[in-house]
Amino acid sequence: xxxxxxxxxxxxxxxxxxxxxxxxxxxxxxxxxxxxxxxxxxxxxxxxxxxxxxxxxxxxxxxxxxxxxxxxxxxxxxxxxxxxxxxxxxxxxxxxxxxxxxxxxxxxxxxxxxxxxxxxxxxxxxxxxxxxxxxxxxxxxxxxxxxxxxxxxxxxxxxxxxxxxxxxxxxxxxxxxxxxxxxxxxxxxxxxxxxxxxxxxxxxxxxxxxxxxxxxxxxxxxxxxxxxxxxxxxxxxxxxxxxxxxxxxxxxxxxxxxxxxxxxxxxxxxxxxxxxxxxxxxxxxxxxxxxxxxxxxxxxxxxxxxxxxxxxxxxxxxxxxxxxxxxxxxxxxxxxxxxxxxxxxxxxxxxxxxxxxxxxxxxxxxxxxxxxxxxxxxxxxxxxxxxxxxxxxxxxxxxxxxxxxxxxxxxxxxxxxxxxxxxxxxxxxxxxxxxxxxxxxxxxxxxxxxxxxxxxxxxxxxxxxxxxxxxxxxxxxxxxxxxxxxxxxxxxxxxxxxxxxxxxxxxxxxxxxxxxxxxxxxxxxxxxxxxxxxxxxxxxxxxxxxxxxxxxxxxxxxxxxxxxxxxxxxxxxxxxxxxxxxxxxxxxxxxxxxxx
Amino acid sequence: xxxxxxxxxxxxxxxxxxxxxxxxxxxxxxxxxxxxxxxxxxxxxxxxxxxxxxxxxxxxxxxxxxxxxxxxxxxxxxxxxxxxxxxxxxxxxxxxxxxxxxxxxxxxxxxxxxxxxxxxxxxxxxxxxxxxxxxxxxxxxxxxxxxxxxxxxxxxxxxxxxxxxxxxxxxxxxxxxxxxxxxxxxxxxxxxxxxxxxxxxxxxxxxxxxxxxxxxxxxxxxxxxxxxxxxxxxxxxxxxxxxxxxxxxxxxxxxxxxxxxxxxxxxxxxxxxxxxxxxxxxxxxxxxxxxxxxxxxxxxxxxxxxxxxxxxxxxxxxxxxxxxxxxxxxxxxxxxxxxxxxxxxxxxxxxxxxxxxxxxxxxxxxxxxxxxxxxxxxxxxxxxxxxxx
Ligand SMILES: Cc1cc2nc3c(=O)[nH]c(=O)nc-3n(C[C@H](O)[C@H](O)[C@H](O)COP(=O)(O)OP(=O)(O)OC[C@H]3O[C@@H](n4cnc5c(N)ncnc54)[C@H](O)[C@@H]3O)c2cc1C
Ligand code: SF4
Ligand code: SF4
Numbered sequence: 010x011x012x013x014x015x016x017x018x019x020x021x022x023x024x025x026x027x028x029x030x031x032x033x034x035x036x037x038x039x040x041x042x043x044x045x046x047x048x049x050x051x052x053x054x055x056x057x058x059x060x061x062x063x064x065x066x067x068x069x070x071x072x073x074x075x076x077x078x079x080x081x082x083x084x085x086x087x088x089x090x091x092x093x094x095x096x097x098x099x100x101x102x103x104x105x106x107x108x109x110x111x112x113x114x115x116x117x118x119x120x121x122x123x124x125x126x127x128x129x130x131x132x133x134x135x136x137x138x139x140x141x142x143x144x145x146x147x148x149x150x151x152x153x154x155x156x157x158x159x160x161x162x163x164x165x166x167x168x169x170x171x172x173x174x175x176x177x178x179x180x181x182x183x184x185x186x187x188x189x190x191x192x193x194x195x196x197x198x199x200x201x202x203x204x205x206x207x208x209x210x211x212x213x214x215x216x217x218x219x220x221x222x223x224x225x226x227x228x229x230x231x232x233x234x235x236x237x238x239x240x241x242x243x244x245x246x247x248x249x250x251x252x253x254x255x256x257x258x259x260x261x262x263x264x265x266x267x268x269x270x271x272x273x274x275x276x277x278x279x280x281x282x283x284x285x286x287x288x289x290x291x292x293x294x295x296x297x298x299x300x301x302x303x304x305x306x307x308x309x310x311x312x313x314x315x316x317x318x319x320x321x322x323x324x325x326x327x328x329x330x331x332x333x334x335x336x337x338x339x340x341x342x343x344x345x346x347x348x349x350x351x352x353x354x355x356x357x358x359x360x361x362x363x364x365x366x367x368x369x370x371x372x373x374x375x376x377x378x379x380x381x382x383x384x385x386x387x388x389x390x391x392x393x394x395x396x397x398x399x400x401x402x403x404x405x406x407x408x409x410x411x412x413x414x415x416x417x418x419x420x421x422x423x424x425x426x427x428x429x430x431x432x433x434x435x436x437x438x439x440x441x442x443x444x445x446x447x448x449x450x451x452x453x454x455x456x457x458x459x460x461x462x463x464x465x466x467x468x469x470x471x472x473x474x475x476x477x478x479x480x481x482x483x484x485x486x487x488x489x490x491x492x493x494x495x496x497x498x499x500x501x502x503x504x505x506x507x508x509x510x511x512x513x514x515x516x517x518x519x520x521x522x523x524x525x526x527x528x529x530x531x532x533x534x535x536x537x538x539x540x541x542x543x544x545x546x547x548x549x550x551x552x553x554x555x556x557x558x559x560x561x562x563x564x565x566x567x568x569x570x571x572x573x574x575x576x577x578x579x580x581x582x583x584x585x586x587x588x589x590x591x592x593x594x595x596x597x598x599x600x601x602x603x604x605x
Numbered sequence: 606x607x608x609x610x611x612x613x614x615x616x617x618x619x620x621x622x623x624x625x626x627x628x629x630x631x632x633x634x635x636x637x638x639x640x641x642x643x644x645x646x647x648x649x650x651x652x653x654x655x656x657x658x659x660x661x662x663x664x665x666x667x668x669x670x671x672x673x674x675x676x677x678x679x680x681x682x683x684x685x686x687x688x689x690x691x692x693x694x695x696x697x698x699x700x701x702x703x704x705x706x707x708x709x710x711x712x713x714x715x716x717x718x719x720x721x722x723x724x725x726x727x728x729x730x731x732x733x734x735x736x737x738x739x740x741x742x743x744x745x746x747x748x749x750x751x752x753x754x755x756x757x758x759x760x761x762x763x764x765x766x767x768x769x770x771x772x773x774x775x776x777x778x779x780x781x782x783x784x785x786x787x788x789x790x791x792x793x794x795x796x797x798x799x800x801x802x803x804x805x806x807x808x809x810x811x812x813x814x815x816x817x818x819x820x821x822x823x824x825x826x827x828x829x830x831x832x833x834x835x836x837x838x839x840x841x842x843x844x845x846x847x848x849x850x851x852x853x854x855x856x857x858x859x860x861x862x863x864x865x866x867x868x869x870x871x872x873x874x875x876x877x878x879x880x881x882x883x884x885x886x887x888x889x890x891x892x893x894x895x896x897x898x899x900x901x902x903x904x905x906x907x908x909x910x911x912x913x914x915x916x917x918x919x920x921x922x923x924x925x926x927x928x929x930x931x932x933x934x935x936x937x938x939x940x941x942x943x944x945x946x947x948x949x950x951x952x953x954x955x956x957x958x959x960x961x962x963x964x965x966x967x968x969x970x971x972x973x974x975x976x977x978x979x980x981x982x983x984x985x986x987x988x989x990x991x992x993x994x
Pocket of ligand 3: 052061104
């Protein structure tokens with residue numbers, strides 16, 4: 010033992026006169042948690058969409074999704090909110106990391122005292138807590154993700170290539186791409202509530218991850234007998250509410266649907282999908298072989314009813330066949346859907362107009378029930394002078410001609426009036442027919458009702474967009490096979506009541522432009538002339554549209570209606586759901602005699 | 606791997622005299638499981654003759670939480686919140702090895718920046734753990750000032766952890782795919798300041814503990830591990846390095862960024878309680894040095910997380926792997942088996958304490974004085990929670 014070893018320990022005294030390291034003398038000052046400390050949960054309840062991903066990831070089952078007073082479910086919001094149980098939480102913050110809406114975080118509080126143990130179970134952000142309103146604390150780093158925020162790009166034909174033909178633009182996912190995209194789904198089911206047909210989206214996406222496409226097909230047919238079609242052209246309201254899209258891009262639900270259908274050969278449908286139930290002896294007439302009529306036909310036929318469809322055109326599909334162009338929806342895809350419906354024994358009388366070939370009242374007399382889904386096929390008028398000019402054509406006619414293989418003779422310069430999907434289709438079809446295309450729309454780009462993807466593709470294909478442009482008159486041009494369009498610039502006027510801004514024509518800013526053809530595509534209405542007035546007088550009809558009761562039933566017990574002619578949304582999936590819903594109503598009515 | 610030095614054999618123990626408890630010569634005494642230190646989560650059943658220990662049996666089971674089993678029922682992401690609890694004072698090694706094993710089996714490549722941040726965390730963890738150990742060691746020999754110093758500095762390091770990871774103990778920072786966050790503003794400067802203070806404090810510890818007549822008298826020669834015991838008993842880390850074994854996974858099988866750092870493996874010549882303490886003191890200085898090197902060289906930008914699948918339904922192809930890293934106590938390993946499902950098939954955690962606290966302790970305790978038993982145990986640096994996963 011050295012002397013040094015005896016003396017050296019006395020160095021401890023050296024620190025005896027230092028200030029305390031931790032807390033000083035009184036008053037004790039609390040140190041706040043570090044800025045990113047994982048303290049107590051706080052949820053921006055207005056931003057939260059109730060997707061329940063926090064609930065799913067929590068390994069401690071510390072979260073329940075609960076109904077909260079004053080909060081109702083609505084499109085894109087389940088109306089539920091996470092309730093935390095601090096008897097179970099381990100403050101890992103995985104719930105914060107996965108939160109699709111980015112509404113959930115943790116404050117940097119260290120301690121919380123309460124004498125009531127029930128307080129430790131609380132709906133974050135909806136019960137007053139001492140830390141509400143605090144800004145610090147743990148939140149997900151923007152570059153850190155627990156699911157891929159970006160979607161798998163769909164491969165598309167390059168615009169130079171796509172304008173050259175009517176080949177389908179979207180090429181479809183490969184299996185690998187589909188699986189990667191399917192992986193992004195958080196299985197919250199918010200989409201199911203929003204889809205008009207309430208398709209079982211998370212489950213059929215799950216079937217892609219499992220590689221079980223037959224199961225996926227079965228799941229889709231439970232609510233939609235047009236999956237090949239909807240997998241291409243659906244308005245996909247589901248995607249607009251998909252919580253994955255809040256901080257990233259929504260799951261490509263439409264493309265995944267298409268992928269499943271593309272994997273299963275039509276020849277296998279009969280084996281995979283449900284078959285017709287025993288014959289009921291009931292007969293049902295359906296007017297219109299569009300998606301609404303055929304959806305009703307499918308579900309009614311499955312129940313064992315005899316179904317006859319009357320269609321004035323030579324082919325089935327309605328606007329899907331004669332409106333939607335084939336570069337978006339090729340005939341084979343539409344046929345795949347329709348052929349399966351027909352294969353169950355649904356009989357379609359083509360070139361058979363109700364009102365002309367058979368009286369409407371005969372249907373009511375001779376069938377047990379009638380479903381009407383005759384769509385909107387009368388173009389709306391622009392209400393400008395010279396509208397009847399021979400070089401002014403309506404969009405539906407243009408598309409109809411092209412679908413029927415006729416040359417609509419539009420020339421090489423075309424103006425398309427309108428901002429909806431029909432206008433986009435007319436414009437892109439005109440490009441494919443070799444014309445220079447100018448789209449004139451009365452409001453701004455962001456006000457266009459057309460799908461943004463459609464707008465972008467039209468632009469990429471070389472359509473020129475002129476917005477805040479109001480057509481005023483169609484005039485004779487110098488050359489007899491042309492038309493001069495007089496149009497004026499518009500100013501957007503804010504609505505004092507907070508509605509959407511209104512375009513106001515600026516009389517002093519007028520333009521004259523000459524085109525080979527002006528295509529009007531500003532909307533369409535119905536033609537209900539086939540219904541004799543003594544019947545239509547009994548029905549509730551407003552602005553040319555039926556107003557049905559529950560189960561799509563009209564006051565005449567036998568009469569059910571649906572599709573564009575009976576709903577406000579006027580898209581395929583709504584027509585399909587109307588048909589399905591009416592089928593349920595008709596079956597119930599025939600079975601029990603009960604009204605909806 | 607470097608060869609161990611050769612020494613004469615001391616493995617064969619003399620046949621002990623049979624213990625007849627009814628003879629009145631012996632007393633049975635339990636240390637733990639209520640002992641207040643880290644050693645107290647397990648217990649030693651000691652048989653004494655006078656104040657000398659003639660037999661030691663280790664009992665574990667007080668802390669069994671069934672982690673390995675219940676991980677089989679949690680998804681891969683959920684398990685990352687569980688593993689840190691397996692070794693309370695050193696959660697980071699569990700986070701790292703679990704994540705790295707999962708990444709290997711899932712075929713995920715972690716970005717460079719995340720590797721630096723992971724290594725930084727591991728070295729900070731080693732430092733914090735060694736500081737706590739130093740306090741425990743000096744406390745076990747009656748030097749109660751040192752724990753106050755070292756635990757204060759450990760707390761400062763926990764402050765750094767809190768700032769970076771959002772928590773002081775269960776950081777849950779290293780996650781399959783990378784890390785959860787990057788260094789906050791000003792963090793580096795604060796870290797350097799704390800390292801400076803720690804270094805100064807440790808030089809004082811050297812004076813008052815390592816150069817302390819009492820500590821020396823009690824720890825020198827205590828619990829000597831002869832070199833030929835090292836391999837048969839599976840002794841690793843500072844316990845083996847103190848016996849002259851130049852073995853350190855950071856050097857021998859470098860992981861993360863250790864092959865880019867300058868350091869020498871610390872060894873001593875006779876693994877008794879004193880030399881083991883000395884090795885750990887040197888490793889504290891080594892940690893400080895390594896952290897400084899990393900702070901200087903690590904990239905300040907770039908991704909810190911690999912492109913991840915959706916963790917909510919993450920499946921990993923069938924496979925198995927064993928990954929290891931050098932924790933404060935030596936080789937820490939994770940054996941992980943996956944079967945293609947969303948759940949891990951099997952996880953086995955190999956902590957060094959298993960051998961050190963059971964087989965080695967039972968052997969070394971015999972012949973020591975009851976007053977030194979806590980000190981002996983601490984000198985082996987064991988963490989009961991990792992014995993009982
Ligand atoms: C150009 C264009 C593009 C569109 N793009 C999309 C899109 O991308 N996505 C989307 O979801 N929706 C789109 N739509 C809307 C969609 O096509 C319709 O919502 C859907 O077709 C409506 O179905 P339906 O059954 O109600 O009517 P329709 O599809 O219009 O079918 C009605 C059928 O009834 C027949 N019919 C009418 N009167 C009689 C009668 N008296 N006797 C016998 N038969 C009769 C018609 O010939 C027609 O076949 C588009 C529409 C158009 C015009
Ligand atoms: S912090 Fe972790 S344990 Fe707590 S509620 Fe969130 S996910 Fe569950
Ligand atoms: S994950 Fe976020 S958005 Fe979804 S329910 Fe939880 S807090 Fe709300």
